[in-house]
Amino acid sequence: MDRPYEFRPTHVAPEDGLQTWASPDPSRPSARIDPLLPVQLAGTSGNWARIVCSNGWSAWVDGRLLVSLPHRPPGTAQPLATTDDPRPLLAALERALASYRELVDELADGRLDLETFRRRSSGMRLGAVVDGPAAWLLDLEQGRWYYCDGTQLQTYATVERGDT
Known part of the structure; x- marks a missing residue:
């Protein structure tokens, strides 16, 4: 039985976005x-890379500009563990983001100086990418990036504390 297409990102577009083409031909921008x-x-194909987005749309890009995502942990040929409920991790990310937002508000309102902001935000780390129904969430306590489809978390990659 054919399995449905499962989107597993390998890269992200660079911080300023990325031009696409219908084929590996610079005269046909998309x-x-x-x-x-x-x-x-x-x-x-050479420096060209064919990419697929989460919605199934495909295009060609300058592959040299793609930003590689972390690789799967070594020795994970078998399916990676899943966690049933993504809500505890989402709540932890919300709390971390709220703490950072509060510091930014205090800095913007003049209630904090820049040095105090830097000191109090030092060591704060959180990560979340949400793309429609898919999300990639960082859990520093577990040292893992998780893929979330809205119903469960699946380990996507492990990280060292200094890698984030």
């Missing part, structure tokens, strides 16, 4: 994709 949009590398 749409521009958003900054940091997760994409899956589907093939290459």
Whole structure:
């Protein structure tokens, strides 16, 4: 039985977005994709890379500009573990973002000086990319990036504390 297409990003677009082409031909430009949009590398031809987006749309890009996502942890040929409920991690990310937002508000309102802001925000780390129903969430306590489809978390990559 054929399995349905499962989107697994391998790269993201660079911070300023990325021009696409209908084929590996610079005379046929297409749409521009958003900054940091997760994409899956589907093939290459020289410096050209064919990418697929989470909605199944495919295009060619300058593969040298793609930003590689972390690789799967070594020795994970079997399916990676899943966690049933993504809500505890989402709540932790919300709390971390709210703490950072509060510091930014205090700095913007003049209630904090820049040095105090830097000191109090030092060591804060959080990560979340949401693209429609798909999300990639960083859990520093577990040292893992998770892929979330809205119903469960699946380990996507492990990270060292200094890698984030």
